[in-house]
Amino acid sequence: MAVYKRGYEPYEGELTPEWSRFLVIARQAYRRVFESRLLVSYLVLCLICPVACALIIYLPHNEGALQMVSVGDLITIEPGFFLKYMHLQGWLGFILTAFIGPGLISADLANNALPLYFSRPFTRTEYVAGKMSVLAILLSFITWIPGLLLFAFQSYLAGPKWFWDNLHVAYALFVGFWVWIILLSLLALAMSAWVKWKLAAGILILAIFFVVAGIGSVLNEVLDTRMGSLINVVQVIDTIWSSMLGLASRSGISPANAWMSLAAACALCLHLLSRKVRAYEVERS
Amino acid sequence: MKTSLPWKLWARQVMAILRIELAKNFKRKRAIPVYVLAFLPFLLWQTHSLVHIRGWRTCSGSEDLMVYAGVFQVFVLRLAIFFSAVAIFMNLFRGKIVEKTLHYYFLAPVRREVLVVGKYLSGVAMMVIVFGAGTALSYLTAVNHLKLTASRAVVPAAMADLPVYVGVTALACLGYGAVFLVTGLLFRNPIVPAVAILSWESIIVFLPAVLKKFSVIFYLESLCPVKVPFHGPGLLFTITAEPTPAYLSVPGLILLTLALLALAALRIRKMEISYGTE
Numbered sequence: 001m002a003v004y005k006r007g008y009e010p011y012e013g014e015l016t017p018e019w020s021r022f023l024v025i026a027r028q029a030y031r032r033v034f035e036s037r038l039l040v041s042y043l044v045l046c047l048i049c050p051v052a053c054a055l056i057i058y059l060p061h062n063e064g065a066l067q068m069v070s071v072g073d074l075i076t077i078e079p080g081f082f083l084k085y086m087h088l089q090g091w092l093g094f095i096l097t098a099f100i101g102p103g104l105i106s107a108d109l110a111n112n113a114l115p116l117y118f119s120r121p122f123t124r125t126e127y128v129a130g131k132m133s134v135l136a137i138l139l140s141f142i143t144w145i146p147g148l149l150l151f152a153f154q155s156y157l158a159g160p161k162w163f164w165d166n167l168h169v170a171y172a173l174f175v176g177f178w179v180w181i182i183l184l185s186l187l188a189l190a191m192s193a194w195v196k197w198k199l200a201a202g203i204l205i206l207a208i209f210f211v212v213a214g215i216g217s218v219l220n221e222v223l224d225t226r227m228g229s230l231i232n233v234v235q236v237i238d239t240i241w242s243s244m245l246g247l248a249s250r251s252g253i254s255p256a257n258a259w260m261s262l263a264a265a266c267a268l269c270l271h272l273l274s275r276k277v278r279a280y281e282v283e284r285s
Numbered sequence: 286m287k288t289s290l291p292w293k294l295w296a297r298q299v300m301a302i303l304r305i306e307l308a309k310n311f312k313r314k315r316a317i318p319v320y321v322l323a324f325l326p327f328l329l330w331q332t333h334s335l336v337h338i339r340g341w342r343t344c345s346g347s348e349d350l351m352v353y354a355g356v357f358q359v360f361v362l363r364l365a366i367f368f369s370a371v372a373i374f375m376n377l378f379r380g381k382i383v384e385k386t387l388h389y390y391f392l393a394p395v396r397r398e399v400l401v402v403g404k405y406l407s408g409v410a411m412m413v414i415v416f417g418a419g420t421a422l423s424y425l426t427a428v429n430h431l432k433l434t435a436s437r438a439v440v441p442a443a444m445a446d447l448p449v450y451v452g453v454t455a456l457a458c459l460g461y462g463a464v465f466l467v468t469g470l471l472f473r474n475p476i477v478p479a480v481a482i483l484s485w486e487s488i489i490v491f492l493p494a495v496l497k498k499f500s501v502i503f504y505l506e507s508l509c510p511v512k513v514p515f516h517g518p519g520l521l522f523t524i525t526a527e528p529t530p531a532y533l534s535v536p537g538l539i540l541l542t543l544a545l546l547a548l549a550a551l552r553i554r555k556m557e558i559s560y561g562t563e
Contacts (some may be wrong), residue, residue: 038477098476197383200315200372202476207318207368208481214364221352222329222416224342 025130026137033100033134038205042099043142046092050146054153061157079245082169085147086241091178092137094209100138101188102201104131109276110196118279128273132185139184144177172244180237182186183262186269193276209233210236226252230261237262295399302395302403303410310411319372322365323419328358330423334430341409346436348444349408353427354511357420357450362457362505363486366416369463371479375469377404378553385560398550404467405546412458420454421447429496446510453508460501462544470552501541504534515561 016024019062033039056075059065075081100132108114117127151170155163188205195201212231219228229235235251243255251258310316330353337344381387390400428443468478489500497503506512508526529537 062400095480197380199375199379199383199475201367202474203371203375203479206476206479206483207371211322211364211368214360218326218329218356218360221356222326222333223336 018121022126022130024126026133029104029131029134033138039096039099042096043138044251045173046089046096046142048147049088049092049152050142053081054148056081057154057157059128059149064143077158079166079169079172079247082147082151082173083152083241083247086143087145087238089147090177090237093183096138096142097135097184097188098202098205101135101205101213102192102195104134104200105189105192105277106196106198106201109193114277117281118188124277127277128189131189132182135185135188136181139181140177144174147173147177160275169245170244172241175263176237176241176244179232179240179262180259182267183237186266186273190269190272193273230255230257231264236265295396298395298399298492299403299406303407304398306377306404306407315372315376316411317522319369319415322369323415326361326424327417327419327426330426330430334426337430338433341365344431344434344436346431346434346439346443349427349431349436349511350439350511354425354509355513358451358506358509358513360529361420361454364500366412366457367455367461367483367486369412369416370408370458370465371475373408374405374462374465375479377408377466377469379469379473379475381422382560386556391558397553397556401466401546401549402552405462406527406548407468408466409462410456412462413455416454416458417451420450424450449508449510453505456508456535456538457501459503459542460505463549464501464540465553467545467549470549474540498529501538504529504538507531507534 022267055078060077068241102283108117114127116126148170151166151173155166187208188201191201191204192198213234216228216230216235219231222224229251230253232251235249235253238252239249239251239255239258240262243258249255253261333344336342358511378387381390391397424447428440428447429444431437431440464482465475465479468475468482472478486500486502489497489503508531512528
């Protein structure tokens with residue numbers, strides 16, 4: 001039978017529920033991500049710090065260990081301890097983003113694949129959410145999930161009083177890391193959408209963190225101000241995390257200003273994404 | 286019969302490649318961030334001078350020169366030139382593979398070593414011109430506005446450091462250029478080597494003197510006219526090393542560059558293009 005004689009037949013199979021359609025993208029992306037042995041090794045490496053932190057938390061509660069070391073040598077488990085944990089895992093998450101993020105959208109754009117996505121019952125928001133979920137799920141496994149497990153472990157060992165006294169630490173771990181995950185994901189997707197060569201996008205993500213931080217420091221030094229810290233992502237996030245944990249930040253900017261700077265960065269990334277993620281592209285000669 | 290090597294032909298070919306690549310390097314849109322990074326300190330020092338002229342704040346000569354040295358060593362050398370070198374030199378070959386145009390060069394009757402030298406020189410020329418101008422302009426602005434302050438006596442002595450700053454900038458372009466030319470040929474994904482080199486160059490302040498010598502930044506900082514003390518949470522762990530004198534640093538960096546170029550030439554001789562795998 002000739003192909004042109006076939007009438008149109010709509011798909012009659014089972015439809016993916018609307019709420020979870022964005023996860024289809026994540027599922028397909030993970031297939032490629034986990035093909036890389038380097039990435040899998042890196043993910044395992046990212047879990048070394050939580051394991052080490054669990055040991056540090058456990059030591060003061062182990063009689064044998066207490067006999068070997070004096071109490072003064074042990075690290076006190078307080079909000080400052082969790083801030084250090086957040087900094088370390090935050091950096092590891094950033095490097096993971098620089099590995100995975102650049103290839104998420106650039107390949108679709110380079111191969112004109114976006115019309116294929118948007119010709120299906122799939123919105124632009126779902127597309128971006130799907131691409132973000134690739135990073136968000138992986139980053140969650142190395143940031144707030146082990147962080148909350150550490151908090152639960154310490155609460156179990158130290159008792160309910162410690163839990164109620166430090167409940168804000170759990171909030172900081174959860175909300176603070178989600179803020180970081182959203183920022184990293186949006187930044188990576190925006191760079192991936194604007195720079196079609198994924199290697200260049202990776203370098204650009206690194207450069208944005210290091211060079212923009214450097215520009216902020218130069219602004220502070222040359223113009224004798226603290227406003228330069230507002231474009232330094234690391235100082236902005238440190239201010240937000242410190243304020244959540246009830247600690248003083250050394251960045252010299254207020255938490256309100258840090259939140260505004262963060263909101264501006266996210267809005268800029270969303271704007272860049274909305275300009276590029278379209279079912280069509282206008283070529284101007 | 287002994288035949289001499291065709292040096293004149295190779296020189297002409299290098300010049301031809303240099304001309305083509307230089308025009309491309311300067312005109313491409315991707316060069317805009319490089320220009321921004323090179324001239325940003327100049328713009329900021331202009332603003333600083335304006336603030337002083339308007340009388341909104343006063344300046345101290347020694348303090349400003351120390352701030353300039355800090356900005357130069359931390360921002361210009363470690364970040365601006367480093368990332369610009371990553372962008373320019375990794376693009377020389379890897380970028381052409383992604384654009385699927387490298388085979389045009391390989392099909393031309395040019396030795397591949399000549400191609401490496403031509404492309405490398407085009408990158409170096411662009412970076413030295415852009416960053417040399419940026420450094421000179423920013424330093425002139427930083428020093429000249431001191432004539433309007435009580436520290437005007439330091440100006441003549443400070444002006445003598447201008448060629449040193451420009452020279453260090455040129456050496457940085459030379460050194461980092463060679464490093465990233467080789468990494469662009471050796472690695473498909475430049476993120477891993479870029480992160481590794483950036484980390485190495487950042488932690489050398491904590492490393493023993495022997496290991497410091499295996500970094501580009503150590504030689505560059507040794508040549509800088511003003512030493513910037515390290516501040517930060519790791520201050521206790523810093524290890525100071527005797528700066529290498531200029532008569533060792535400069536030839537050392539040039540030798541390192543030549544060695545890396547030789548490595549790049551060896552690598553490109555065996556290079557096979559497979560656009561499909563990129």
